[in-house]
Structures are given as structure tokens and as C-alpha cells.
Amino acid sequence: MHNDIQEILISREQIQEKVAELGQRLSKDYEGRNPLVICILKGAFIFMADLVKEITVPLELDFMAVSSYGASTKSSGVVKIIKDLDNSVEGRDVLIVEDIIDSGLTLSYLIDVLQRRNAKSTTVVTLFDKPARRTVDLEADLTGFVLPDEFVVGYGLDYAEKYRNLPYVGVLKPEIYTN
Ligand SMILES: O=P(O)(O)OC[C@H]1O[C@H](OP(=O)(O)OP(=O)(O)O)[C@H](O)[C@@H]1O
Numbered sequence: 187m188h189n190d191i192q193e194i195l196i197s198r199e200q201i202q203e204k205v206a207e208l209g210q211r212l213s214k215d216y217e218g219r220n221p222l223v224i225c226i227l228k229g230a231f232i233f234m235a236d237l238v239k240e241i242t243v244p245l246e247l248d249f250m251a252v253s254s255y256g257a258s259t260k261s262s263g264v265v266k267i268i269k270d271l272d273n274s275v276e277g278r279d280v281l282i283v284e285d286i287i288d289s290g291l292t293l294s295y296l297i298d299v300l301q302r303r304n305a306k307s308t309t310v311v312t313l314f315d316k317p318a319r320r321t322v323d324l325e326a327d328l329t330g331f332v333l334p335d336e337f338v339v340g341y342g343l344d345y346a347e348k349y350r351n352l353p354y355v356g357v358l359k360p361e362i363y364t365n
């Protein structure tokens with residue numbers, strides 16, 4: 187285990203099993219359709235890569251980078267689009283792939299943007315959810331794991347851009363935080 191990690195909450199094996207399950211479920215849900223799968227960078231990059239390998243329907247990928255946390259464990263409340271999609275979502279069945287829903291601010295902003303751009307449908311799959319921290323009324327269509335109210339890192343999730351490469355999800359030792 188990494189020296190800065192206090193506790194592993196979800197192991198590599200648990201994640202692998204869950205991602206396969208979510209992929210099978212989405213393959214059924216999208217049968218006969220051709221979804222546009224959108225990765226919300228940076229956090230969702232590992233989940234996206236693992237998930238699409240488990241989806242059997244034809245699909246297209248696009249990427250959008252947004253940020254509201256910066257080098258903090260609290261959302262700034264302001265969601266910034268850092269990189270927009272390359273292609274139009276008009277008339278498309280859009281599957282938004284998120285790593286985590288915390289306050290819900292990032293997703294509520296994104297769903298609004300995609301609906302205003304006339305997506306045919308917007309579906310959200312998130313690997314992790316922290317419902318206790320929600321400040322807006324929002325739920326994913328599919329959720330991997332529900333987490334306690336703790337700031338977590340690993341499997342794409344960062345603290346000040348670090349720890350994204352850890353293959354599990356864990357809690358940092360308190361002395362690592364500067365805020
Ligand atoms: O529900 P919320 O409170 O909005 O939090 C969830 C969002 O915050 C994180 O992204 P972040 O802004 O840290 O960007 P990153 O993915 O590049 O780390 C995470 O990847 C989600 O996109």
C-alpha cells in the first residue's frame with residue numbers, strides 16, 4: 187500500500203468485478219442503440235477505459251475536462267469547462283461516465299449543458315457515490331459503490347493531482363492534507 191494511504195476502502199479486485207457488472211448491464215440497456223460515451227476528465231479516465239472494454243454495443247467516445255476542486259478537498263462551487271467535446275451531442279443517446287458524485291455540482295452543470303445542446307437522452311454511470319455530501323438533488327442512473335463521507339483517492343481520483351494511478355480507492359492519512 188502507498189505510504190500516504192491510511193486505509194483501502196475498495197480493492198482492485200472489487201473494482202474490476204463491479205466494472206464488468208456495470209458494462210454488462212449497459213450492454214443490455216443500450217442494445218440496438220449506438221451511444222456516445224462521454225468521459226469526464228480527468229478523474230474518470232481509468233473507469234472509462236476499463237468500462238468500455240466491457241460494453242458490447244457499438245459506441246463512440248468523446249472527452250470533456252471540467253474542474254471544480256483544484257488543490258482542495260472541497261468543491262469551489264464553480265464548474266469550469268477546460269476542454270469541450272469534439273463532436274455534437276444533438277440527437278444522441280449520451281452516456282456520461284463519472285468517477286465520483288460528491289456535491290453533485292459537476293454533473294448537474296454538465297447534464298444541463300448537454301440537454302441544452304439537444305442530446306436525445308442523458309444517462310449517468312458513476313463508479314462511486316457519496317450521497318451524504320449532496321448539495322443539489324441529483325442521482326446517477328447506475329452506481330458502482332456508495333462511499334462514506336470521506337475524501338478518497340485512487341483509480342483516477344486525485345488530491346492535488348496526485349494518487350490517480352493507485353489501482354484501489356483509499357483514504358489519505360490526515361497529515362497529507364493542507365486544508
Ligand atoms: O459532485 P462534485 O462535488 O462536483 O464532485 C465530483 C467531481 O469532482 C471531481 O472532479 P475535479 O473537479 O476534481 O476534476 P478532476 O476530475 O480533474 O480531478 C470528480 O472527478 C468529479 O468530476
Ligand code: HPA
Pocket residue numbers: 255286287288289336337338339343344345
Ligand atoms: O472524494 C473525492 N476525492 C477526489 N476527488 C473528488 N472530487 C469530489 N469528491 C472527491
Ligand SMILES: [Mg+2]
Pocket residue numbers: 229255256343344345
Ligand atoms: Mg479532482
